Amino acid sequence: MLTVKQRELLQFIDDRLKASGVSPSFDEMREALELKSKSGVHRLISALEERQFIRRLPNRARALEVIKMPENAVSAAAPVIGTIAPALRAQVQMAANDTIEIPLHGRIAAGTPIEALQGTEGFAVPAALLGPGEHYALEVSGDSMVEEGILDGDFALIRKVDVAREGEIVVALIDDEQATLKTFRREGQMVRLDPANRMYEPQRYRPEQVRIQGRLAGLIRRY
Template sequence: MLTKKQLDLLEFIHKRVQRDGVPPSFDEMKDALDLRSKSGIHRLITALEERGFIRRLAHRARAIEIVKLPESMGGVPSAPTKGFTPRVIDGPHPSPTQPANILPEEVILHAREIPVMGKIAAGVPIEAISHVDHHVAVPGQMISTGGNHYALEVKGDSMIEAGINDGDVVIIREGRTADNGDIVVALVEDQEATLKRFHHNGRSIALEAANPAYETRVYPEDKVKVQGKLVGLIRTY
């Protein structure tokens, strides 16, 4: 999912390539989107590249190639990417005489309680989490067998484009390894914990936000420890 600014920029680049055969300059992009500086364009370009819509080609001026377009611009729907995608678990609906805030008995019977370990930052890393705050009931479909699970309350908005909002409760399967693209709880320098998308490249690990307002943070691989992978999400309205 793209933000309005990202979509506006992609559309502007696409139209200019179709018209002139070459993408616009960064100054032209800045003026077209009415931004104050080219740094904002750099962030939008990086976000579009990370999401696979464009590719920057090395050693060439105005070296931007459009790889795909979103459905709103006539593009083909993308195949699901590896990693977490929020999903709704359907359950029995309450009858007209049943209060909406009371779960049906069959849902309650299949729920499991897991510990809520406190808050996790979806933004700048916060202090590491190591205590049980309370417990939360989770639908059994959300928890895989053969693993320990815990929950964390999200603070911050850096993962909003992955469908994770401030105040959500995320369900984490405990583990020490992750694949590129997984959303993980990462412990940075044994002091701070954060929720980010994981990328391991050589001897470094990048922790990537899902919000162009936040920079991707890169650390030496020995400074980051995976604490678990995201497997579910609970939102209260």
């Protein structure tokens, strides 16, 4: 028998996979379930794996597969409103085939920073992938975030914010000229932008050099 939080997480993963084919990130799972840390997500994932509701796909960062659902589980078409966290409730209430068009602002480097983003094409996104707030999309260029499951050619869905919390994956504009997708950290008086690929080194900047342009809200991958 699953706990309430285990059920919530399993439902969230299943709905996200059905909507986009891509597993949610640990930060997205933590936020959706209103957990204080990613360690809580890891414990829930391990419990679901032990009970054979999900499995981790080998050689793919962050990739999960739902093997089965509880007999009384519900999908996004019929959510149990009273038993799930508000952030998760807002997502599962949306039908997976509803789409929203958001701006597509060119390509962003997941490796070395590139020139500031340009372009304002439209990009259709499943509504279930977006929470509250204003969003835009970026095409990922590079491989420095592969260990977070962010691959070259993916489309990153970014929620517009101008502040970042420790450990969030953000779009950072460097010296008002170059933009990059990295994990935000503070290191003493400096801002550190961490890659998720051991082949790359962290990037360090003075706070006045860095402007936060948004944080990662989801991913879309085309095959």
